[in-house]
Amino acid sequence: MTGFGGAEKNGCRVEIRSLNSRFLDIHIKAPSFLNRFDIPFRNLLKERFGRGKFDVSVSVSEGVSADFKVNSEIAGRLYSVFKELREDLSLSGEIDINMIAGFHQLYLETDIGYDEAALYEVFGQAMDSLLDMREKEGGCLAGELLKLVDSLTAMNDRIKGLTGDNVTRQITEKYRERLKTLLSEKDFDNSRILQEAALMAIKLDISEEIARMDSHQKQFREMLSGSDIIIGRQLDFIVQELNREINTITSKSIDYAITGLTVEMKSVIEKMKEQVQNIQ
Numbered sequence: 001m002t003g004f005g006g007a008e009k010n011g012c013r014v015e016i017r018s019l020n021s022r023f024l025d026i027h028i029k030a031p032s033f034l035n036r037f038d039i040p041f042r043n044l045l046k047e048r049f050g051r052g053k054f055d056v057s058v059s060v061s062e063g064v065s066a067d068f069k070v071n072s073e074i075a076g077r078l079y080s081v082f083k084e085l086r087e088d089l090s091l092s093g094e095i096d097i098n099m100i101a102g103f104h105q106l107y108l109e110t111d112i113g114y115d116e117a118a119l120y121e122v123f124g125q126a127m128d129s130l131l132d133m134r135e136k137e138g139g140c141l142a143g144e145l146l147k148l149v150d151s152l153t154a155m156n157d158r159i160k161g162l163t164g165d166n167v168t169r170q171i172t173e174k175y176r177e178r179l180k181t182l183l184s185e186k187d188f189d190n191s192r193i194l195q196e197a198a199l200m201a202i203k204l205d206i207s208e209e210i211a212r213m214d215s216h217q218k219q220f221r222e223m224l225s226g227s228d229i230i231i232g233r234q235l236d237f238i239v240q241e242l243n244r245e246i247n248t249i250t251s252k253s254i255d256y257a258i259t260g261l262t263v264e265m266k267s268v269i270e271k272m273k274e275q276v277q278n279i280q
Contacts, residue, residue, distance in 0.1 A: 002137065002278075005130030007122040010115040011061040014126040016045075018134065020278045021053040022236075030058035034119075041123060048127055051232055052134075058123070060114045141275055142224045145235075148272050149217055152242070155261050155268075156213045159249070162258050163206060206252050209245045216242050232279040239273050 006015040026042050037058070045054055082095045220238050223231045246269060250262040 003130045003133035005126040005128065005133065007125035007129065009122045009125075010118040012114055012119045012122050013057075013059050013061065014119075014122045015057040016126045016130045017055045018049070018130060019053040019055075021051060022277055024049065024051050025053040026056065027054065028056040028058065030056075031060065034058055034060070037119065044123065044127065048131060058119070138279060141278055145224060145272060145275050146221065148268050148275070149220055152265055152268050152272075153214075153217050155265050156210060156217070159206075159258055159261055160210055162255055162261075163210070206249045206258075209249045209252075213242065213245050216245070232276065235276045235279060236273075239269060239276055242272075243269050 002020060003018045004016070006013070008014075024046065026045055028038055028041055030037065041056065041058070045056075079095060082099065085091070086093070086095065216238050220235065220242075223234055223238075243266070246262050246265050250259060250266075253259055253262070
């Protein structure tokens, strides 16, 4: 789910942006002197969130005290290198502080003072703010998904009304017409026809698939109304199972009305699949 959370205290600021993603992907941007917080911050995010792409920005304001230190060892080595180079190339001129100052990035170190406790505090506040926004979006998504499930249930109920004895009767009639074509006007055993039709009806029976559809839809509703924080992957699995049952019904059915309903149901399930990707 998408969202934004930010907080600031004692010159420390944290901003966290999240985008939809099936997996957990974390990118942290911070000054080099804060690199030691990279793993702790990642672990904190993993504890609170199950999926999503997270872009984290951690900064310390310029107003925070900064102490500069000279690495005398590196500066001395730099001086020796220049001195040796002057002798090797027989160069004139003095090697003084002005020459070395141009390479200050090699030996000048900055020690930024900051409040570590405040840094952890604002990171937690930023996560709280982000989670609040994501939960609001999740509530809206849950409402849309429930509407889709209701639509799926209504179509599944319509399929129930088209199955049962009606299926056996249709199979019997189709089987009889086919035999008439093959055997012309010759006599044939009606009981045998009924027996074969019954066997075909068993093979083409979709009552189990319909029952499993009902069960999956019930589970889907229960998860959406439950208190679990991380349900995205569970909902993913149920949507896959719903799609599997619909494919089986489509392959078994010989009724055009049922086939038409399964096409509509596949469209609804595809929409559910897209929405579920956005839920943690």
